[in-house]
Amino acid sequence: MSGVGGVNGVDASRARTEPAAAAPAEARGAGGTGIRERLADWGFPVLGMVVVIALWWLATVVFSIEKFLVPSPKDVVDAFTEHAGFLLAQSWVTLLETVEGFALSIVVGVPIAVLIASSRLIERMIYPLLLVVNAVPKIAIAPILVVWMGFGQLPKIVMVFLLCFFPIVISTASGLRSTPAELVELVRSLDASRVQAFFKVRFPYALPQVLVGFKVAISLAVIGAVIAEFVGADAGLGFVIVQSGASADTPLAFAAMALLGLISIVLFYGLAALERRLLPWAEENR
Amino acid sequence: MIQLSHVSQVFAGRQGQVHALDDIDLEVRRNEFVTLVGRSGCGKSTMLRMIAGLLTPTSGTVTVAGEPVTKPRRDVSFMFQRPALLPWRPVLENVLLPVEILGLDRDSHRRRAHELLELVGLAGFEKRLPHELSGGMQQRVSLCRSLIQNPNVLLMDEPFSALDALTREELSVELQRIRMEQETTIVFVTHSIEEAVLLADRVVVLSARPGRLRRIVEVDIPRPRTLGHNAHADRVTEVSAELHELLMPVRTGETA
């Protein structure tokens, strides 16, 4: 859990201050091939996790902490097995909200970024508006979304969208603007149309930056879904956490939190893997 | 093939106007190889960009094949100092970029791309990505790309100047060989006197700002030319010395 929180925190703060500068660090995934590197990539993180869980267990036993305050790892695992079907169904709900909101922010955000990058005039019109909208704390909007859209999935999707939209627009627009001067000249010297220039050069060149935006957004997406579920929902992992909090079923809340972390990690590394598949050239060029 | 008459260029810079070129008159014949030398900032790139249709002169006219240049022409290609390759495209696809943009026949040009790559010693590298190649190899790919549409005019702006001396010489020799196999009018900007003499039929010397046409030197040395020891070494030295004096006017008093 702490690992996921860390990833989200770093990405979110970077997105706000310097989306472009975040590129190099983000672009590099774990890429070792030797056994030693493989061990460093996977062995040590797993070891760290095992140690933390062992300490956690030890603490609950030694200090005989009440189960409803801090459950032991075994209590959490028991909650898992006892409510497996239920938890899975709720995970599915949250996952769907997350992915749908994320997809929506891509569908809307990328074209807007294209507009911003293609004309200074449009940039000047839209950009300040975006900044203002982004400055509003999203949590403040959540109750209003419930008023407007009820308890269904829609307000959750909209919430996810609101969180994902901004980083995607910003990094896509900055990627589209970063076409090197020599490539611009090349395209000009071939008398290419704007459409040709866009699809053959500018957009592909921006893709690594676009992916940076996606990775920042996907981490925020899960947070958005949970926030919206906290405020008003009848399904989803956020709903489970609120419910089990009310009935002091802390082990179940922990189980739901662990699942949220898992969703976050899987989505993030899924994107990272996709990036390595699709843009093998990106790592070498930045 | 290329004609510049009374061409001048004034840029509006931050600190007032920059007079980049002043009243240039120049004719480049069909299939001629002209090198353009001059101190840095004397307007060489500016001149080339005008011929390419990337820049409209402040005054005067530029014509290519008898037609005034108003925008980039399909039969004129440009090669830059930097390779300017698309990093996600394999070598072959980079060479074929102009074919796609100009809407030429893909199959026949694919064959041609293979031939060109073989000509510059890159056979077998078709599927590599640019970052897997050395600087010299990347610039060879760039050369192939600028030749793919079989241009009537090839404009080259210091294309080898970012390379090490040996690679540069190798490429100069290759460029001569390619040119013997296919006729093209070439205007080649360089600040290397050696390169200018090695490649050119005529060397056009520009004076420092504002760029004026200072002298045109005929290079009547038989081809293929190479640097180092050969039958024409004396003549190469002679022409180089002449150019050197033109470009370094202050020093001539001491050495001559």
Ligand SMILES: Nc1ncnc2c1ncn2[C@@H]1O[C@H](COP(=O)(O)OP(=O)(O)O)[C@@H](O)[C@H]1O
């Ligand atoms: N777009 C531009 N705007 C303002 N000044 C320019 C521009 N392009 C070139 N110059 C100026 O014109 C002069 C000639 O430039 P250039 O043709 O690039 O020289 P060269 O290629 O011979 O080194 C330089 O002083 C340069 O600063």
Ligand SMILES: [Mg+2]
């Ligand atoms: Mg120049």
